[in-house]
Amino acid sequence: MPDVRAQQVHFLKAACSSCSVMELCLPIGMTGQEVERLDTLIVQRFKVKKGATLYRAGDPLRSLYAVRIGSFKTSVLSVDGREQVTGFQIPGEMLGLDAISTDLHACNAIALEDSEVCPIHFAHLEELAHELPSLQHNLNKILSREIVRDHDMLMMLGNMNSDERLAAFLLNLSQRLNIRGYSSTDFVLKMRREEIGSYLGLRLETICRGIAHLRDQALVEVSGRDVKILNLEGLKQLIAGCHRPPVC
Incomplete structure (x- = not known):
C-alpha cells in the first residue's frame, strides 16, 4: 500500500x-x-x-x-x-x-x-x-x-554525448505528450534539472550547458521549466546518427 x-x-x-x-x-x-x-x-x-x-x-x-x-x-x-x-x-x-x-x-x-x-x-x-x-x-x-x-536507455548512455542525451530526452517527452493530446513543442518540465541529470547520467552543470548549446543552435528555448521546441526535425537530426528516437 x-x-x-x-x-x-x-x-x-x-x-x-x-x-x-x-x-x-x-x-x-x-x-x-x-x-x-x-x-x-x-x-x-x-x-x-x-x-x-x-x-x-x-x-x-x-x-x-x-x-x-x-x-x-x-x-x-x-x-x-x-x-x-x-x-x-x-x-x-x-x-x-x-x-x-x-x-x-x-x-x-x-x-x-x-x-x-x-x-x-x-x-x-x-x-x-x-x-x-x-x-x-x-x-x-x-x-x-x-x-x-x-535497452534504449543503455544505448543512449553508451553512444550519445551530453547534448545528444538531452536532445533525445526532450524529443522523447515531446512524443509522449503529443500522443496524449498535448503540444509537442510547448510543455512544462515537472522534474528538476538535477533529476534530469541523474536520469541521463550527467551533472547539473552539464545539463545547464547542454540547454545553452541547444538554444545556440536554435533548437529549443528553455525558461525555468517552460520548454519551447523551435526545431523538432533539428532535434531528430542531432541524434539520428547515433541512435533511433527512444520509444514512447
Whole structure:
C-alpha cells in the first residue's frame, strides 16, 4: 500500500470506461464488456500529493498503478545514499512493474506534482488476464515496452554525448505528450534539472550547458521549466546518427 503517513490520500470512484487516458492504458483495444470487467478490479483511485511516495523499494507487490493525472519519478538509492532516477511516468503509463519478478518493489515512486493513480490489484489482474486474452496481450505489450525502454536507455548512455542525451530526452517527452493530446513543442518540465541529470547520467552543470548549446543552435528555448521546441526535425537530426528516437 502507499505510505499514507507520507501523503494525504483522497479516494475517488474509478471507471476505466470514462477515463481520458483509457486508450493509452491497459484497456486499449478491449471491448466495452471487457473494460467493464477490468473496472471491477479498480475499486477506487486515489490522489498522491506532490513529493509523496506511492511505494518504496522493498515494499511487497500488491498492486500495479495506472497514472491517470500528474507525473511520477522512479528512483533507487546508490550505496553512498545518492538518488539515481530510473524513469519518469506520465498519464497512461504504469507504475509497479518492477516488482513482478520478485514480488518486491525495486525502486521508489514519488509524485512530481499533485497526481492521481488507479490501483489494480495484481493477483486479481493475473486471474482476469487468464480469462481475457486481450488483457493478457496488453499486459505483455506494456512489459515489452519497458524492456525496450531499458535497452534504449543503455544505448543512449553508451553512444550519445551530453547534448545528444538531452536532445533525445526532450524529443522523447515531446512524443509522449503529443500522443496524449498535448503540444509537442510547448510543455512544462515537472522534474528538476538535477533529476534530469541523474536520469541521463550527467551533472547539473552539464545539463545547464547542454540547454545553452541547444538554444545556440536554435533548437529549443528553455525558461525555468517552460520548454519551447523551435526545431523538432533539428532535434531528430542531432541524434539520428547515433541512435533511433527512444520509444514512447
